[in-house]
Amino acid sequence: MLILEDILYGRFVVEGVLEELILSAPMQRLKGVHQGGAIFLVDPAQQHTRFEHSLGVFWLLRNFGGSVDEQIAALLHDVSHTAFSHVGDQVFDHPGEDYHEQIFEEVIARSEIPMILEKYGYDQALKHFEDHSLLERPLPELCADRIDYTLRDLYHAGMVDLGDVRHFLTSLTVEGRQFTLSTDIAARWITTKFKKLNEQYFKKPQYLFANQRMAELLKAALLKGLITAADLQLDDEAVLTKLRSVGYENQVASISNLEGFEGFAVTGAAERVKRRELWPAVSI
Numbered sequence: 001m002l003i004l005e006d007i008l009y010g011r012f013v014v015e016g017v018l019e020e021l022i023l024s025a026p027m028q029r030l031k032g033v034h035q036g037g038a039i040f041l042v043d044p045a046q047q048h049t050r051f052e053h054s055l056g057v058f059w060l061l062r063n064f065g066g067s068v069d070e071q072i073a074a075l076l077h078d079v080s081h082t083a084f085s086h087v088g089d090q091v092f093d094h095p096g097e098d099y100h101e102q103i104f105e106e107v108i109a110r111s112e113i114p115m116i117l118e119k120y121g122y123d124q125a126l127k128h129f130e131d132h133s134l135l136e137r138p139l140p141e142l143c144a145d146r147i148d149y150t151l152r153d154l155y156h157a158g159m160v161d162l163g164d165v166r167h168f169l170t171s172l173t174v175e176g177r178q179f180t181l182s183t184d185i186a187a188r189w190i191t192t193k194f195k196k197l198n199e200q201y202f203k204k205p206q207y208l209f210a211n212q213r214m215a216e217l218l219k220a221a222l223l224k225g226l227i228t229a230a231d232l233q234l235d236d237e238a239v240l241t242k243l244r245s246v247g248y249e250n251q252v253a254s255i256s257n258l259e260g261f262e263g264f265a266v267t268g269a270a271e272r273v274k275r276r277e278l279w280p281a282v283s284i
Contacts, residue, residue: 001013001014001015001019002014002015002019002022002023004022004055006052006055006056006059007052007155007162008056008148008151008152008155008162008165009056009059009063012059012062016120017068017072017116017117017119017120017122018058018068018071018072018075020116020119020120021072021075021076021113021116021117022055022075024111024112024113024116025111025112026076026079026107026108026111026112026113027051027054027075027076027079028051029079029233029234029235030049030050030051030054030078030079030081030235031049031051031235032049032235032236032237032238033049033050033051033081033082033083033084033085033235033236034046034047034048034049034050034084034085034236035048035049035050035052035053035085035149035152035153036048036085036153036207037084037085037086037087037207037210037211037214038084038087038210038211038213038214038236038255039204039206039207039210039211040236041210041214041252041255041256042206042207042209042210042255042256042258043206043207045156046156046157047156048152048153048156050078050081050085052152053078053148053149053152054074054075054076054077054078054079055075056148056151056152057074057075057077057135057144057145057148058071058074058075059148060074060134060144060147060148061074061134061135061144064134064144064172064173064174064179065134065174066132066134066135066144068122068125069122069124069125069132070132070134070135072117072122072125072126073125073126073129073132073135074132074135074144074145076108076113076126077129077135077136077145078100079104079107079108079111079113080100080101080103080104080106080107080108081100082099082100082232082233083231083232083233083234083235083236083238083239084211084214084218084236084239086211087211087214087215087218088100088232090211090212090215091215091218091219091222091232107233108126133177133178134174134177134178134179137178139276139277139278140277140278140279140280141178141179141279141280141281142178142179142180142181142190142278142280142281143179144179146278147172147179150190150193150194150197150278151165151168153197153201154193154196154197154201157197157200157201159193159196159197159200159201160193168186168189168190171183171185171186172186173283175281175283178281179280179281180280180281180282180283181280181281181282181283182282182283183282184282186282187280187281187282190278190280191278191279191280194276194277194278195277195278198273198276202273202276203273205261205264205266205269206258206261208264208266208269208273209255209258209261209264209266209269210255212264212269213254213255213260214255217243217248217251217252217255218232218239218243221243221246221248226243226246226247226248227239227242227243227246240252
């Protein structure tokens with residue numbers, strides 16, 4: 001039995017297949033993969049990780065009636081993210097921010113995860129992501145993934161407090177295998193906050209600078225053969241250590257120090273951020 005404590009949702013307990021998956025190497029790696037990419041280099045307050053997000057998505061699925069298969073998919077949906085999360089999409093030219101989805105099966109196959117799933121009889125749990133409608137839905141709809149990263153990023157950005165989060169959760173419900181909200185007030189609140197998050201967090205100039213410069217640095221190191229694509233399946237700090245060891249210490253420091261930020265083309269960088277709008281359904 002594993003007791004977990006989440007800053008948004010509080011304490012909860014997992015066991016069996018879910019416990020073993022959480023303790024697996026691919027999941028534990030996510031403790032060192034920052035949710036916001038390289039933004040922690042310019043804003044040390046932004047330390048939340050893909051691990052925390054994955055547990056949060058799992059919590060939402062478990063508490064709103066998701067099957068065990070869907071809970072497993074929720075836990076594992078981000079294990080293939082590269083170091084620095086969506087910076088990998090810029091490195092490998094995936095403007096749809098889906099590079100981690102393209103390599104998901106490969107990452108899973110070379111890990112201990114298939115053995116864990118087979119041990120508990122859930123070897124088919126990751127075969128039908130399209131059936132997990134609570135976990136993933138296209139924009140502008142609500143889903144567990146979008147709900148958690150929205151609330152988590154808002155909280156860590158200081159745009160909402162825990163009282164706001166917990167009040168919102170009281171309005172969250174499921175109808176017909178889809179997340180909905182019980183009041184128009186809650187729908188307006190999350191829509192407004194989501195827009196604010198998109199404009200003031202995802203497109204914050206210093207954050208765009210950090211992620212673009214890190215992508216450029218990683219691309220250059222890959223082209224020179226100083227690092228490999230496999231290195232990006234390490235965590236953030238391991239990759240930073242690798243970059244420093246191959247002579248890029250000053251370049252890493254320049255990101256943290258925002259060197260060259262004055263001449264940074266914010267508009268062009270913002271245009272590369274995936275467009276996000278949210279129009280949640282309201283139950284009648």
